[in-house]
Amino acid sequence: MSRRNLSTIVSIILSALLLTGCWDQRLLKDLKLVFTVGFDLGESDEIVSHIAIRESEKLSIGGQPGQATVAVVEGRGITLRDTRLSLDRRIPGEFSPSKMRMYLMGEDLAKKDIYSILDILYRDPKAPLGAKLAIVQGNAEDIIHMKTIKETLLTEAITDLLVTAENNTFILNETIQSVCPVMFDPSADFSLPVIKEVETHDIEVIGMGLISDRAYTGVTLNAEQSTDLLLLANKKAKIAQLNMMVHPEEENPQNRYMTLSISKAKSHIKTTVDSPNDIKVTIDMKVTASIAEYPKNHLVDKQKVKSLEKKAAQHITAKSEEVIKIIQDANSDVLKIGQHIKVHHNKVWKDIKWREVYPTIEIVPNVTVEITGTGIIN
Secondary structure (H helix, E strand, C coil): CCHHHHHHHHHHHHHHHHCCCCCCCCCHHHEEEEEEEEEEECHHHCEEEEEEEEEECCCCCCCCCCCEEEEEEEEEECCHHHHHHHHHCCCCCEEECCCCCEEEEEHHHHCCCHHHHHHHHHHCCCCCCCCEEEEECCCHHHHHCCCEECCEEHHHHHHHHHHHHHHCCCCCCCEHHHHHHHHCCCCCCCEEEEEEEEECCEEEEEEEEEEECCEEEEEEECHHHHHHHHHHCCCCCCCCEEEEECCCCCCCHHHHEEEEEEEEEEEEEEEEEEECCEEEEEEEEEEEEEEEECCCCCCCCHHHHHHHHHHHHHHHHHHHHHHHHHHHHCCCCCCCHHHHHHHHCHHHHHCCCHHHHHHHCEEEEEEEEEEEECCCCC
């Protein structure tokens, strides 16, 4: 063996001796993984946390793995960190939020400052910022105690339900990370999905809860209103459908309606600011759609299609005006109009108190509809 090779081997051995081991290892067998947690407002402004811990039954006869079960544990405290300490005293193992997928907030607690409640989640490096955030109509505790929904474990069931609603343009995909920058932006607000228990072991996404100045307003848009708002905000997802009355004179109730399947919805916000007391906002939206359902049929005539385009535009415009009034009354700038004024009219922005001005400004939607497919079968 040459001297050079010997020197290399000795150097490798000495270097290996200096390497440290994994000093901060966390073994899975020592952890209690939490996938879903619910927060509620308790007595004397305390926070009540309920966590769903997934357990596995012992091996069954024949060595087959046992079924997964869910255990619910409660913790109380003034802050989330305080409830975490309470939970640590009741959990046989180390509490681990690293696999958290869902945070649920009871509506009474959501009406408080949301950031002050969630502060610990932004400081804990183990807490996943991609976990979904939603509001529960009533108490989040009731949802957590369901454990399973239609024979599906709670976390998977709620996650799948929210994803389906997102794909159908009923709600936005809001996570711990996505809402954080908006909470510190005085020129914008956000919305959160709202779910409720509709019957034993079943839940429903009822719409979008409006947030104003980091607190839930108590106002929730229903599914149709949520779709209208998301179209105005350029947030159309994979699927968006609108059902509307176009023939009120028809004797057959089914023949009065038409359902549009939206393929594109492009909106543009224009702000006109003459003074702090004279602000006008125009939202121009062009909708491209096809007819998904029209029981009356007979759409061979192009004039009839043009007539339906006009009626659809009138319908969407009217519904958009209703939604705009709701969000202004709730003082929730989910369309982020304040950001447009802040960018394009910064001098005026510095002279106004947006929370006082926003509910009073004029917001006008202008909608045009183009029907590109009629689904004619003859």
